[in-house]
Amino acid sequence: MARNLQTDGHLRPVDLARGHGLSTQAVRNYEEAGILPAAGRTAAGYRTYTPLHARALGAFLALVPGHGHRTAASIMRAVNRGAAGEAFRLIDESHTQLLADRKTLQAVERALRDLTSALDGEAPGRGGVFVGPLAQELGIRPATLRKWERAGLVHPRRDPLTGYRVYGETDVRDARLVHQLRRGGYLLEQIAPVMAQVRGAGGPEPLEAALRDWHGRVSARGRAMLTGAAELEAYLRARG
Template sequence: MARYLKTSDIAKAVGVHVNTVRLYEAQGFLPPILRSPAGYRRFTRAHLEQMRLAYLALKYPYAGGKQVVVDLVTYAAEGDLGMAMELAYEYLTNVRMERTHAEAAVEFLERWAQGQSLDMTKHTLTIGQVAKHLGVTIDQLRNWDRNGLLDVPRDPETNYRLYSATEIGRLRVIRMLRQSGYSLMAILRMMRRFDAGERERLREVLDTPGDNEDIETVADRWLTTLAQQEERAQAIIQQISAMIDLGQP
């Protein structure tokens, strides 16, 4: 490798546009870059490895939190690879925690789908009572209803929604899936299959958009996204390790 690299060399090696290299430099994600007497940037191998780290870490999505990856890239650019490594493991921990929550929500769903009652309410409740009972807002309940996640019977005289144990149990599943990161579209897809009699493949359905669906968010295939983010976290750790080795005599 030549002693110095050009902006185009860095861009080509990482697989990005030269403007991305310049943007990362401007944002402080690369170490200070010396200039030639003619004003050209003089990149080194250290800059190249830092650019690889930055591009790997800063790509959307950020299942384990955006700020932690921004901080670890910044620390690495400043030469503190120990702190960068510490934050990389924090990011890995965050992703694994989110993945655990997502898996637990699916297990909760599967238990409900196999017929276990998840609520023992003896009488029907109004929307306000249900909101208080489940710790959600009335607007959330109305939104889930409008989006087709459940069909709540109404009082024939007042037209008010009346929630029984059946609806409340279903709402518990919806709430847990939402709190664990799944999108409304993914939950709707799964609920439609459930209502059609599907009971065995709901985990797969929850994570697999149909051919006629537009994927609008990573939460439409949340389990896959989290698995990919755990792999990325491990790759970040390996890249920082390689940078540490590069700087050692």
């Protein structure tokens, strides 16, 4: 909740702004965007706010870390026009997305564990593998490997004499990881950023630090949603 707000029921834009560490222009922008209820006006035409506006602003700012600016704004606009059901639907969608993110993280971790186990029993420095034998090893069709290549998930080189695709040790690793994620039900477009992380980290092992960071961000977002829900409930009670 805002700090050092007046309690006489009348707040100037600067009071509301300072109480939340914002500029007065930001407060006016939020009002114009429907995030805050419409302000009252003095006889001279100056805006006046109330503790209810402070509650609305506090709720919006608390919703942003968990739901993002755009969704938080949509939630507040729905509440302010009396469409609480729409606001709750938007909140439910954010929770659904967070759950999907958690499941994706778990799938990546399982896939990496399976991949590491498979590679542990394999001699280092494995030579190139053609598309047919690799597809047979994975239990998929060669056309599937070519589809993954078009999607940018695997990057085999071409044999300079025959033009055939040749999968090196890293390519085989990538193909196995894609295969594990596909078995988990993930779409190619969902797998692409994971593969980018694996390559950027230099392989599955260095990715462990990224996964820990991912866990932290998912947990932080979940906690932020709880904080946002508490502030929104306080605003709803204040609205009556």
